Amino acid sequence: MPLTALDIYKVLPKTNCGECGVPTCLAFAMQLATKKAAIDACPYATDDTKATLAGAAAPPIRLVSIGPEAQCIVMGNETVLFRHEETFYHPTAIAVRVRTDRSPEELRAAFERVAAMVFDRVGQFVRVEMVALEDADGDPGRFAAAAALADEMGLALMLMSGSPAVLETALTGIRGHRPLLYAATADTWEAMAGLAKASACPLVVQGRDLAELVDLTRRIAGLGVTDLVLDSGARGLQATLGDLTQIRRLSLRRQFRPLGYPAMAFVTAADPIDQVTEATAYICKYAGLVVTDGLEDWQALAMVTARQNIYTDPQKPIQIEPGVRAVGSPDASSPVLITTNFSLTYFTVEADTEASHSPAWILIVDTEGQSVLTAWAADKFTAETIAKALAESDLAERVDHRRAVIPGGVATISGKLEELSGWDIMVGPRESAGMSVFMRTRWRQPEVAAGS
Ligand code: SF4
Numbered sequence: 001m002p003l004t005a006l007d008i009y010k011v012l013p014k015t016n017c018g019e020c021g022v023p024t025c026l027a028f029a030m031q032l033a034t035k036k037a038a039i040d041a042c043p044y045a046t047d048d049t050k051a052t053l054a055g056a057a058a059p060p061i062r063l064v065s066i067g068p069e070a071q072c073i074v075m076g077n078e079t080v081l082f083r084h085e086e087t088f089y090h091p092t093a094i095a096v097r098v099r100t101d102r103s104p105e106e107l108r109a110a111f112e113r114v115a116a117m118v119f120d121r122v123g124q125f126v127r128v129e130m131v132a133l134e135d136a137d138g139d140p141g142r143f144a145a146a147a148a149l150a151d152e153m154g155l156a157l158m159l160m161s162g163s164p165a166v167l168e169t170a171l172t173g174i175r176g177h178r179p180l181l182y183a184a185t186a187d188t189w190e191a192m193a194g195l196a197k198a199s200a201c202p203l204v205v206q207g208r209d210l211a212e213l214v215d216l217t218r219r220i221a222g223l224g225v226t227d228l229v230l231d232s233g234a235r236g237l238q239a240t241l242g243d244l245t246q247i248r249r250l251s252l253r254r255q256f257r258p259l260g261y262p263a264m265a266f267v268t269a270a271d272p273i274d275q276v277t278e279a280t281a282y283i284c285k286y287a288g289l290v291v292t293d294g295l296e297d298w299q300a301l302a303m304v305t306a307r308q309n310i311y312t313d314p315q316k317p318i319q320i321e322p323g324v325r326a327v328g329s330p331d332a333s334s335p336v337l338i339t340t341n342f343s344l345t346y347f348t349v350e351a352d353t354e355a356s357h358s359p360a361w362i363l364i365v366d367t368e369g370q371s372v373l374t375a376w377a378a379d380k381f382t383a384e385t386i387a388k389a390l391a392e393s394d395l396a397e398r399v400d401h402r403r404a405v406i407p408g409g410v411a412t413i414s415g416k417l418e419e420l421s422g423w424d425i426m427v428g429p430r431e432s433a434g435m436s437v438f439m440r441t442r443w444r445q446p447e448v449a450a451g452s
Contacts (some may be wrong), residue, residue, distance in 0.1 A: 097160075183231055186208070241282070245286065278289045348432050
């Protein structure tokens with residue numbers, strides 16, 4: 001539970017000297033409780049007091065990073081149960097499980113497949129980040145060679161073995177790259193914690209249930225190992241989702257420290273579509289890491305797309321740079337299309353324009369990431385803002401005509417825009433799916449269309 005002002009007051013010096021900037025220790029305690037002041041402002045606070053208050057101020061879910069510093073995967077530090085309350089900050093990492101009972105060539109092929117799972121979606125590169133390398137036979141040499149190969153290929157790793165000795169051998173060559181170690185159990189927790197501490201690697205703690213998990217994290221944190229990831233031991237959608245939800249609730253609502261770490265989940269469904277559904281459920285609630293067996297590209301794309309949607313800040317829509325972009329190889333006679341800088345809008349217009357086989361210039365107006373009608377309603381996609389964007393662009397030099405196309409949804413501004421910009425304004429389709437027909441029947445034959 002968070003400390004109250006009274007709890008904090010009890011550990012302050014109670015001399016009411018006023019050097020912290022407020023007249024009494026109680027007033028200072030109230031400021032600390034509401035996070036309007038820091039304990040450093042009191043010169044008489046002891047180290048014990050500082051340690052007590054710092055512990056209380058720690059984030060309810062610890063931030064844990066995996067992989068080399070330059071490209072580490074970060075999980076945890078979430079602050080809300082529901083995305084609409086604020087936002088989710090650190091996207092769920094997705095790992096593909098690869099067992100070591102394969103030939104070196106097969107392992108390399110499996111790693112290459114994971115490394116290639118990168119997708120360009122609405123202007124952002126989204127990918128599958130990790131390999132969960134599972135020790136199939138307890139052979140330290142084979143496991144270490146496979147880990148070294150994946151590491152060499154730049155993949156972040158979760159190293160899975162029941163044997164601390166096998167993990168220790170694998171760490172010899174790659175410990176600086178901070179793989180995630182899996183897992184400390186009731187039988188191995190001391191040895192695994194020792195290994196995590198010596199190698200400065202994050203560690204998964206696996207309980208048979210939540211009660212055992214709490215017991216283990218307390219013990220392991222007591223040894224000074226605090227970069228932990230939780231595996232409640234649950235398998236299957238219903239049980240796993242239940243535990244993930246309990247862990248998130250207890251860590252956020254009760255600030256229950258033994259569960260204040262990011263949690264992970266394993267996909268267990270056999271059917272490929274069910275696998276995507278299960279992984280997506282864990283991405284939504286509340287896994288920091290999802291491990292799945294062999295993954296097809298379509299499954300990976302569905303998972304990273306769901307993740308991108310869930311982890312996009314609803315108050316900051318994905319935007320692209322305003323300005324002029326070319327679709328195909330436009331020339332001086334090509335159409336000028338106008339749209340907003342909301343990524344989903346822009347990339348839909350771009351794709352539909354490409355599909356129309358008509359090279360075009362697209363003028364992207366800065367609407368702070370809002371779609372056409374939202375921006376129009378908010379006075380960000382108006383005759384004035386579009387005329388200004390047209391004037392500030394170099395389109396007048398790029399084309400030898402003065403015709404521009406606005407979305408059909410804002411047809412009402414066409415007259416005023418013509419006045420302000422000096423361009424002939426054509427009203428395009430309401431949905432960009434109508435772009436092919438528009439290009440064929442309106443842009444190429446404006447006179448026919450005007451007379452029709
Ligand atoms: Fe109390 Fe410290 Fe503030 Fe003095 S400086 S009033 S001791 S909290």
